[in-house]
Amino acid sequence: MLTNYSEESLKAAVIAADRMFLDSLPSDDEINHVFSKRFERHMKKLIQKCSSGKTTAKSHIVRKRWIAILVSVIMVFSMALSVSAVRQSIYRFVSQIYEKYTQILFSQTSSSQTDSLVFEAYIPSYIPDGFQLVHQEKNDIVMLEYEKGKDFVSYDQEPLENVSARINTEGVKIEDTKLNGTPAQYYSNKGIQNLIWYDSRYMYMISSTLDRKTVFRIAESVPMKKD
Numbered sequence: 767m768l769t770n771y772s773e774e775s776l777k778a779a780v781i782a783a784d785r786m787f788l789d790s791l792p793s794d795d796e797i798n799h800v801f802s803k804r805f806e807r808h809m810k811k812l813i814q815k816c817s818s819g820k821t822t823a824k825s826h827i828v829r830k831r832w833i834a835i836l837v838s839v840i841m842v843f844s845m846a847l848s849v850s851a852v853r854q855s856i857y858r859f860v861s862q863i864y865e866k867y868t869q870i871l872f873s874q875t876s877s878s879q880t881d882s883l884v885f886e887a888y889i890p891s892y893i894p895d896g897f898q899l900v901h902q903e904k905n906d907i908v909m910l911e912y913e914k915g916k917d918f919v920s921y922d923q924e925p926l927e928n929v930s931a932r933i934n935t936e937g938v939k940i941e942d943t944k945l946n947g948t949p950a951q952y953y954s955n956k957g958i959q960n961l962i963w964y965d966s967r968y969m970y971m972i973s974s975t976l977d978r979k980t981v982f983r984i985a986e987s988v989p990m991k992k993d
Contacts, residue, residue, distance in 0.1 A: 883967070885906045885907070885925065886991070887904055887908045887923065888908070888923055888968070888970075888988050888989050888991060889908065889910070889921075889988070889989075890910075890921055890972075890984050890985070890987045890988050891987040891988075891989075892983060892984055892986075892987035893912055893919060893984065894914075894919070894976065894980060894984075896914045897912035897913065897914040897917075897919060898912060898913060898914065899911070899912055900912065900913045906925075907922075907923065907924045907925075908921065908922065908923040908924070909921070909922055910922075916975070917974070917975045917976060918974060918975055919972065919973075919974040919976065919984065920971075920972065920973045920974065921970075921971070921972050921984070921988075922969075922970065922971040922972075923968050923969070923970050923971075923988075924968065924969055925967060925968060925969075926964065926967060926968065926969055938953050938954075938955050939953065940952075940953050941953065945961070945963045945982070945985055945986065946986060946990055948963050948964065948965055949963065949964065950962065950963035950985075951963075952978065952981075952982075954978070957975060958973055958974070958975060959973070959974050959975070959976065959977065959978050959981045960972070960973045960981075961973075961981050961982065961985050963985065965990075965991045966991070967991060968991065970985070970988060972984055972985050
């Protein structure tokens with residue numbers, strides 16, 4: 767015998783089934799599984815990425831793991847960058863500051879030939895003893911992650927035109943500084959030291975649980991790009 771169901775009754779049945787399924791799930795207090803620190807770190811990066819709005823497919827893949835280390839905080843370099851006459855390209859770091867976060871990206875202010883340029887990787891020559899490389903990516907971007915026990919060092923290098931992020935900027939003091947003569951900013955948040963700097967083509971970032979002096983030493987070991 768066939769029974770005809772109205773659209774309303776089918777919708778009500780689906781809602782009831784969903785509620786039964788949700789009610790069958792254990793509560794937060796009953797879930798005892800402990801995720802690894804590395805898993806938690808990558809999940810926080812992904813959550814930050816999901817809140818950053820629309821991006822290109824390539825950019826989505828790049829930042830799926832990397833866009834922010836834990837609850838990274840970045841204030842903006844609000845200065846223009848002069849580039850060689852051959853490239854004839856200028857970028858500036860643009861910020862849109864909201865109540866609890868800052869949207870940052872590099873805005874191209876003149877014609878550029880960067881799309882035709884080959885990506886050049888610049889790798890730190892110094893990493894503290896005992897750290898093991900646990901993740902790396904070197905395809906039109908550099909992403910390196912080192913771990914030693916509970917400590918980690920993350921290094922990121924990517925073209926300026928790829929950079930766009932939405933990040934928490936509440937209650938953090940930003941230090942304007944220089945790194946090998948280039949503009950840089952340093953900040954510390956929730957036990958994570960962060961250093962970000964850039965040149966005429968790339969943005970670089972180091973995030974680590976190590977102290978400020980060590981973070982700067984790692985950054986200073988990154989070769990300078992030649993225009």
